[in-house]
Amino acid sequence: MSSQQASRGDFINGVPELLILALLDRESMHGYQLIRAIVEGTEARLDFPEGSVYPVLHRLEREGLLASVPELVGGRKRFTYSITRRGRQKLEASEERWKSVVAAVDQILRGRVGDEPGIA
Amino acid sequence: MNPASPESLEVRLLEQGLPRTYVRRLLEEWESHLAARSEEQMRAGAGEPGGACLAGEATDWGLLGPPARLVETATTQYRATRWAGRHPALAFLLTPMLLVCAGWGVLAALIVALVSHPERGSAMSGLAAGLPAQGLTGDRFQLFGGLVVCLLAILTTRFLHARSGQSARWYRLALVATGLVAFFLCIRLVPPLGDSPGSLVVRLRPPDSSAQLLGGLLPWLCVAWCSTRDRLMPSPPARRTS
Numbered sequence: 001m002s003s004q005q006a007s008r009g010d011f012i013n014g015v016p017e018l019l020i021l022a023l024l025d026r027e028s029m030h031g032y033q034l035i036r037a038i039v040e041g042t043e044a045r046l047d048f049p050e051g052s053v054y055p056v057l058h059r060l061e062r063e064g065l066l067a068s069v070p071e072l073v074g075g076r077k078r079f080t081y082s083i084t085r086r087g088r089q090k091l092e093a094s095e096e097r098w099k100s101v102v103a104a105v106d107q108i109l110r111g112r113v114g115d116e117p118g119i120a
Numbered sequence: 121m122n123p124a125s126p127e128s129l130e131v132r133l134l135e136q137g138l139p140r141t142y143v144r145r146l147l148e149e150w151e152s153h154l155a156a157r158s159e160e161q162m163r164a165g166a167g168e169p170g171g172a173c174l175a176g177e178a179t180d181w182g183l184l185g186p187p188a189r190l191v192e193t194a195t196t197q198y199r200a201t202r203w204a205g206r207h208p209a210l211a212f213l214l215t216p217m218l219l220v221c222a223g224w225g226v227l228a229a230l231i232v233a234l235v236s237h238p239e240r241g242s243a244m245s246g247l248a249a250g251l252p253a254q255g256l257t258g259d260r261f262q263l264f265g266g267l268v269v270c271l272l273a274i275l276t277t278r279f280l281h282a283r284s285g286q287s288a289r290w291y292r293l294a295l296v297a298t299g300l301v302a303f304f305l306c307i308r309l310v311p312p313l314g315d316s317p318g319s320l321v322v323r324l325r326p327p328d329s330s331a332q333l334l335g336g337l338l339p340w341l342c343v344a345w346c347s348t349r350d351r352l353m354p355s356p357p358a359r360r361t362s
Contacts, residue, residue: 031149032156049185054149055197058142062201078152
């Protein structure tokens with residue numbers, strides 16, 4: 001992960017929940033697959049400790065947004081996570097809120113660029 | 121101890137007050153994550169020189185992230201899903217104290233109600249009428265009541281602590297607060313049994329008998345026994361020697 005591209009602190013404030021729910025809405029995955037999907041899907045622009053995703057998964061599971069199924073792979077226990085109906089509802093609400101925030105911030109930023117002298 | 125080893129992470133997570141079952145699952149998943157990462161790197165590096173070296177690096181627990189940040193995230197995320205984790209002051213100070221007061225009140229009211237109505241003739245009131253004759257005095261009730269409400273409060277606090285993911289500091293604070301309330305109740309509020317049954321008496325003087333003193337001190341003895349020796353606390357695991 002490039003340190004120039006990555007920005008610390010991006011992986012906070014509801015972003016991990018949104019990414020996890022969106023990815024698991026496509027297909028069920030275990031933790032490592034999910035983390036790889038986040039890294040590849042964001043082109044490694046988000047900086048987060050890989051291990052910190054698991055506590056978030058456990059919280060979402062506890063809240064009933066995810067379900068997990070344990071399986072034994074090579075003598076080790078692995079959990080495969082899938083989204084629940086409640087999780088899908090939460091995803092829809094979070095996605096709407098996220099788009100609204102992005103649109104609002106974008107509006108301000110575009111306005112600021114437009115105000116600068118010499119920029120049309 | 122290696123700062124990014126499973127042993128050190130386990131100790132640090134348990135020190136934060138996270139339940140052992142939760143910590144075990146986290147460690148299992150982290151271990152599985154590193155194994156999957158290692159397998160992927162071995163596959164990727166199979167045809168390249170230095171591939172084995174890459175695989176060795178993948179089993180480094182430091183790849184999961186800085187231990188302090190992992191512990192912080194795990195603790196925050198766990199506490200966010202528990203009422204006692206989100207509101208520790210309410211859970212650890214108010215709840216046990218209210219429970220002590222309620223427990224003491226119920227016990228005292230039960231004894232007073234039973235003793236003041238012996239004429240009803242029920243089995244319970246007959247039993248209650250005989251309590252003074254059996255030697256159940258107000259002082260002895262304090263001893264019994266103190267023990268019951270304190271045990272109730274300690275068990276409740278322990279229950280809350282086991283599920284909240286809060287540190288031992290809150291647990292000890294709750295025990296001390298509970299002990300204070302129980303001490304006050306045991307010393308000041310006595311249901312008289314014998315001379316003038318049927319009412320609660322608020323004593324405004326120091327304990328005047330050894331049983332009363334012991335009844336007042338019992339909560340403190342329980343608190344001291346539990347908190348100083350950590351008998352009811354989850355203990356950190358012994359260091360692995362493998």
